[in-house]
Each structure stands twice: as structure tokens, then as C-alpha cells.
Amino acid sequence: MRPRFVVAIAAAVAVILLPWIGVPLSVVVNANLAGEYALIAISLVILTGWVGQISLAQGAFVGIGAFTTGLLIRSAHVPFPLNLPIVGVVTGGAAAVLGIVALRVRGLYLAVATLIFAYMTETFLFTQAWLVGEGGASAIPAARIGRPGTVTFFDLGDSRIVYVIILATVVAALLAAQHLRRSKTGRAFFAVRGSEVAAVSLGIDVTRYKLLAFAISGGLAGIAGNLTMIDLRVVTPASFQFTVSLFYLSLAVVGGIGSLGGAVAAGVLFAGLNELFFRVAALNGYLDVVGVGLLLVVLLAYPGGLGGLGPALWQRAKRRWSVLARFARALFAGRRGGGTSDDHLVPASVQPEAAQQARGDDGKTFVPGPIRSALKRISEGVERATPFRSRRTIVRRSIDMRRLDVLEPEAPSVEEIIARDAASAPLRRDWRQIGENPFSLPPDREERSPILEVEHVSVRFGGLIATNDVSLGVREHEIVGLIGPNGAGKTTTFNAIAGLNQPSAGHVRLFDEDATSYPVHVRAMMGVGRTFQLIQLFPQLTVFDNLLVATHVHNDTGVFAHVLLTERALSSELDARRRVRQIVSLIGLEDVVDRRVAGLPFGILRQVEIARALVTEAPFLMLDEPASGLDNTETDELAKLLHFIRADLGVTILLIEHDVRMVTSVSDYIYVLDRGSVLAQGTPAEIQRNPAVIAAYLGEAVGVEDPVSSGPRPS
């Protein structure tokens, strides 16, 4: 057994047995307080730190939890361990109601909304005698767990027993949160925080995950209230005033919002202060001032909070220690064999070689801690793919990265390509080296099956007609360009296809299915990938994690599987990572894969965004001005990339572009929009000759044959 392991076990035993090793009762009481604080801070870490939703109402949820517990015990005789899950569900539900507001407002407006919720709870709910008890206090008798005659071995009148219960709950909450964070759910949370538009375009149901975050957070806060009630046995509404909510948020911020360890540290710190000020008579009554002062200091001097401070100190200690260790090693040189004990916890069989190269020797950075041990269990060559099984009725279209068999087998030229590519490992082809477009389409457009049909779509914003009766089509394996002057309605059309705005008339058909009424994330699940004019990556995440978010649609495991870390959740996780590594080596992003997105060169960001869309394996990509902001070299590279993903992956592409040179060089077919209507359509050669198009771009009068010049002009 390694010494580190022994120390850890000894520490854990000491923490569990703390109340029995002769500490005064006040320490136990404050330790319980620390546990309750930690639970509340964790609930805020999830909601505010991970999902980016500020809550100034956490005290209200704790209060609802505590009073519901009292009510359950007094009126319904539901004893402690049974009422905990009930309370969690009740407060989670209450929080989800508040979450409905969060679907519409965000940032400071959401802060005010939660503030109003807290105000409402305090002034209305917590003044109702049926809930908070007659005489303004809710009290429960000290009791043993279970009904008389059943399980009675826990005496809840004893703070030390409650201490162990609280400790166990905190540990369970920490584990659950940690598992959640590294899962599909956690990534969806981060995606919602980073960019909701990008999240929904990757198939993430933003509504669902926001409500889920509120429910989880509220449920945790309610459980903290439940334990507070069990611990104190009498609570009053004054304990859950609005100012208490503010204190709880401060707690999470001092912990470094987003850090689970920091949340626990902050809970221990504030409860410790409580104990200190109780002990030292001279300090009596200054707790508020000092606590708030501490909050200000942490905010101003250590914006990362305790969660950020801890690792920094740890690094420093480790550096010191490594000097000592080197010294010791020099002393004992030769006596012991060298070699690092830093084992790579991911078995080689699970990690494809290319990916290991791609990730350098730092292979374990992308395998999360709690998953490691479980990985060992299934390490022995368990590399089974989890086939995607959609629970929805919508058929998901997806390209097959391995065999490229989505290409039309009838088309002779395509067959050639398949044969050639199958012979020479197709995915090893470096797209940057491709000179010519090796792809040719069936000559007749009608022979290709339709991917997208926009039928007479009009979009109005109030009185403004942004697009008027636009019809266009994209067929399998085509690259279709959509061009037009500023304000022509290109992005509006795009958003109507993606589902971000609702057409007032007309239909959008995707993969031969009427998708007009489908929400954005469902269209993404059907196989529509997209990139944005203003790049919508998640700036706080690495390139790898950005791509990992896009595996969302292929992962059909649920929240409970993530929390419990089931084998199925694990194998989906492995599958997701494999998928991402494939795309990384395919696009050639190995050099930047571990870098944070913020600060990468613009051309790379474009490629990452396209790679992210490819990870969803969407057979249909929509690119909104992919060349904007790129220089000529980068634009040429982008054109090569588009050819490559079309020819080698069989992806169909619709792109909006300002760069006419680029559009005419990559597109098979072009639509020209002007003033919200289709001005012209045809092959690049036809478009370049079209006088109406030339006029629209150069601003000349066209004459009577132009059918749309009298139409309304969107600004």
C-alpha cells in the first residue's frame, strides 16, 4: 500500500470520527453548519458556476426545504430519511418554476427575477402559518430514524449522529456533482453558459438543461434545508431572509464559483469563523463585519476564490517539494531504480495511437478523475461502440466516417472515388495537400436526392419583411452558395432553416421531412450542423472539449446514468472521445487540441468550428460566412477543407458568403438573394454572367425584367 493512500484513509477516518475524539459540542455544531454551507455552495456552483444562471434565491430554497421537512414530520409523520428525497423533489420543482423565467431573461435581469422570487417567498410563503408553524417557528421533536419499532439505531437528537449523516450527504453530493460535470450533462451545462445559440445548434435542448440545472440546484439547496431542520430541530423564517440568500451567493463566490473543492472550503471557512468568534470573547459581535470584509478581500485580491487559491498553493508546495525530492534523490542515487510512478491510467487499448500522438504524453488530461478507476474495470479490450439509438421518432441522418458509403453508389465517378479511397486508408488523406477537386456530381441535378427544400418562406419581424417568398433547394453532396448584398436576407434565411426564427409563411423540408415546426435542437439531431458568422465556440473550454460537446446527439444516456456512472455512460463517454480524436486527426488540429479557444488564431477558430459541426456527423452543414475575417491564404485553405469534407465525407454544404471569388470556386450551384427575394440561381458560370446579379452587386438599375426591385427593402 502506498503511503499516500494510507494517509488519505487515516484522514478520512479522522474526519468521520471527529465528534468522538473529544472536541467540544460547539465544534460539532459548527461542523454541521459547515456541511450545510457546503451543500448550498455546491448547489450554486452547479447553477451559477457551470450553467451561468445567477440565483439570489438560494436561501428561499433552503427555507422551503426546511419548512417542508417540518411540515412532513408534523402533519404527515414522514420520518427523516424518507422525507429527504421528498423535500429534494419539492424544492427542485419550486426551483424549476423559477427556471421557467430564466428561459426568457438572462444576466442581471435573471438576478432581479430570482431576487423577486426570494422576496415573494419571504413576504408571502414564509408568513403562512400552515407552513412555518404557529407562532412563527417550525419545530420538530428530537427523534430516532424510522417509526417506532422499526429501524431505531440512529438517534437524531445527537448532533454527532447528524454530523455523520451530513458528512455522508456532502460526500455523495460532491461525487454526484463531479460525475455530472465530466458527463454529457456537464458539457451541455457548460455549452449553455458559453453560447446558447451554439448549444442549441449542436442538438442540446437548452430549455431542458436550464430547467434541469435549476431543479438540481434547488433540490440540493432543499436537501441542505432538510438537514438543517434535522440538525437544529427548530427554524424560523428569519433564518431564510433575502440577506441570507445573498450570503449564500457570497459563500459560493469566496469558494471560487465553479469549483466544488472551493465550495467545501468556503463552507468550512465560514463555519470555522463562526466557531472562532464564538470562542474568542473579544471578537464577539464582529462576525458580520469580518465575514463581509473577508468576502471583499477574496473578491478583489483572489478573483478565483479559494478554489483557485488551493491549486496555486499546491503547485507552489509541489515545486518546493520537488527541490527537496531532487536533493534526496541525489543523496540516495543508485540505491533505487528510477522511473516515474505516474501511470497512464488509460489503457493503451482504449486509446488509438494517433490520438496518443495527438495528445502528446499528457493522455490523462482528457480522462476525468472519477472515470479513471471505472475505466480500469472495463479496460480489457472493451472497445465496443454504442450504436446510437434515438429515443425520438425523428430519423437521424448521419455520415459514416469509416466507410464513406453514404456516397451514391449509382454515380460512376463516385464509385471510383470509393474504390480508390477504400484501397488507400481514406481518412489518412491530408486535405491540405489536395490540389484538385477530385469529386464530380451526377450531372443532372434532379438525380440527386433532396437534403433541404425551402418552399416559399417568408420571415417577418414585426412590420419588416426580412425575406419574402424564398425558395431554394440543396441536394445530396452539393456545395450550394447563397450570396447577396448586405441586408438581402441571407442570415434570416439561414436561421429559418436552422429553426432560430419562425417563418410566417412557407415550409422548410429537411431530408424529405417537413421540419417547419421543429425546434432548433431537433433539427440539429436530424443532421443539420452549422457554423456562425460570429464564431460561437465556447471560449472557456479547450478545443478538445469544444468538440466533445458536439458528441451530445450521439449519446443517449441520461442524467441518472451520469450521476451513477453506469457502464453504459462510460462506454458512451469512451465512444465520444474516440469520435472527437478521429475528427481532430482528420482535420489536423493536433497542435491546438489542448489549447483554450480564446486566443487562438482566427483561421484556426473557423476550422475548429467546422470540426465541431463534423463531430455531430451531420450530413448537412450550413456555414455562415466562413471566409469572413480570413486572409487570402486562409480562404484558400478553407476552400480545400470544404472540398475535402464534401468529397471524402460526403457532406452536403450550404454556405453564405461575401467572398464571391471563394463562392464561385467551391460551389456547384448558387442562389443570389436581394432585398429578401431570390434574384437569380444557377451554376457559378451562369451567375457570373447574369446582368441582374451584376447590377445588384454594382448598384446599377436593371430595368423592367427585374421582378423584385419593387419589393420591400429590409434594412
Next chain:
Amino acid sequence: MSFLRNVVVNVILATPLVGAYAMFGLGIVFIHRASKVLNLAHGAMAMFPAYIAYALSPHTGVLVATILAMIFGGALGLAVERGVVRRLRATSPTAQTVGTVAVLGLLVAIAARIWGTTALEAPSLFPDKVFHVGNANLSLAGVGLFGVAVVVAAGFIALFRFTDLGLAMRAAADNRRAAALMGIDPERTTAISWILAGALAAFGGVLLAGASSLHPYTLSLSVLPAFVAALIGGLESERGALVGAALVGLTLGIVPTLGDLGRKTGVPQLALALVALIVMARRGQRFSAVDVRTGGL
């Protein structure tokens, strides 16, 4: 008929609240526009100067004490901006909001240390006179509060409409960088916004304390409905905040007249909260976006 009369009486009785919420709501809007922060310390920034006026008035008289309290309030506003909010600008809106929470906690804790936590009778700018409205009493202090608020609100709307300073403040709030390129110092307009908001909060605090009483928590928390008022107005427009204040004051005044249900504890506040949540649910777009190039979030 008696019902209508009842409503009219309650509307009149609610006017002091409308005045107070208008003054606080204006300050909240000024600060939000200047610093894009929700100033949760606003209540404490009203409460603390009210105590200052209370402490000074025996020596200087109420009028001078009020003026000194307003100066203190302005300085306090500037100090909060310079000392806390500006330093947290680089971090996140959450950190900035929590920074104002810290200020709230600090001011309340200090006030409670110095003056205790029992309610004190505050000096009033207005003579101790009471009007009888229906069966209830309306103090001259309350009427004065409303009158002052009307004058102040008109003054500020004129400031923003008709003066160069007002234009500069609006421009800097809209787009700091563009305003700076036009020769406006956005730091200066931000500071002015906070000073004005602080002085206004102080004035409102002194008047409200005069019409009710002085207590470190209660007075600080009495600002909460003003947040609702500012929110109903959209947090961006001073006229919106005034309309919001009127709505909030009237809701709190009228709901208790609507039968037995309305008189139950907390029901007026519940009605108010529902109004606010509905207003918010009808606003805003569905999905937020981010621009990676500017750092996001």
C-alpha cells in the same frame, strides 16, 4: 361607491411609497446604465446616510444634516464604484453583483454596530403634521417625500434630455469605446452616475426614514420593491423606472382593498412579484450568443 372611495384613499396613502421607489429606482437605473451592474447595496446606501443625518441633525439642524447626508451619499456612491465595482469589471457580472452584496453587508453591519438594531425615530425635514384621509392618516413627511420625488424625477429627465452632460452619460452608457472616441471620458460619466445615484439614495433614505423609522435592516430592505420598479422599466430607462415605481406603489396600496384575500399577509407582495415575473417573461430573446473574438461572456 365606498369601494371606489376606498381605492382612492389607498392610492393617496401609497404616494409616499411611490415617491421613495421612484428615487431609488432612478438610482438603480443610473448605476445599471453606467456600470452594467445590479447595485444590491442600494438599500444600504439609502440607510447609512439616513443614520448620518440622524446623528448630525441635533448639532446642525435637519436641513443641513440632510444636505451633508446627501454629500456623504454621493461620496459613498463614488467610493463603491472606485473601490469595488470598477475593480471587479474585469471579472464577471456575478462577481460585480456579489461585490455590491459585500458593500450591503458591510454597511448594515457597521450601522448595526454603531447605532444598534432597535428602530429609532428619525428627524423629518417636514413639520410633524398629519392629514386625515378617510379613516387613515397621511403624514406631511409622506406628502413631502412624494413631492420631492416628483421634482427630482422631473429634474433628472430634463438633465438627460436637454444637457450635454446628460447626452454624454447616455452615450457612454450605450458604448463606452465609441463615446471615448468622441471625447467623452466614460470614467467620468460613470463616476457622476454613481455620485448622483448615491446622493439620490441618501435623500430618499432620509425622507423615507422621516416618514417611517430608522432600522439598519428594515430600511435597507425597503428598497427591494424599487428593484421591481426598475425592472418593470427595463433597468435602462429612467422614465420606465418612474412608471414602474408608480405601478409598484399602487399595487402595494390597492391590493389590500380587494377583499379579504388582499388583506392576508404577503398577498400584495405576491401580486407585485407575479406582475414583475410576467413582465420579464414577456421580454428578452430566446437564445444568447457570444463573440469569441472579444473574449466572450
